[in-house]
Amino acid sequence: MVRIKICGITNAADARAAATVGADAIGLVFYRKSPRALDAARTQEILTALPPFITRVGLFVNADAAEVAATLQQYPLDVLQFHGDESPSFCRNFDRPYIKVLRVTAAQDLRPAVDAYHDAQGLLLDCAVPGVWGGSGQSFDWWRLADLGKPWILAGGLHAGNVAEAIAIARPYAVDVSSGVEMSPGRKDHDKMAQFVARVRSA
């Protein structure tokens, strides 16, 4: 079964809807320049609204170690997602499972990254778009990856209309979607989320 993370949740109603349609994980963006960035009140509201057994992923882009540590003190996050240029030693600093994002455009040898981030819980492949760290809605040329010896997550420009094909080609452990299930940046479309989950489940 392919797992599903819905990222960029910004309010309680969207968090509840993501859980209701069957998401396995939600992503909370702690990157101030994102249109999906959270403040303390929103973060608390979302975490309070979320039912049990949904993984809470905190997304960071080149944050200071102190900022990541302070966020972890404040909120019960299950997994960290490092979406910038964070080094392996930075990522393993927080005594928390982490996912390292690799930005790609097409097939490439991922072995060096797998070796460097050997203690990552998973790797996430997103589309490399100049000047944009993520949430771009752009996809890369999917390819069938050789076994990485580690779970990996497919992201970048996914939506209900292409996710089945993406899974058939790439065979990821999980998929991650943000803009493809939105009505506008930071506002999820609940029907699009339901359609996305249904397509993944039937892929």
Ligand SMILES: O=C(O)c1ccccc1N[C@@H]1O[C@H](COP(=O)(O)O)[C@@H](O)[C@H]1O
């Ligand atoms: O969502 C954001 O605003 C964001 C900002 C900075 C880094 C990553 C971000 N989102 C992540 O980007 C990928 C792909 O998103 P999309 O589905 O193409 O919109 C996904 O992992 C989001 O979690």
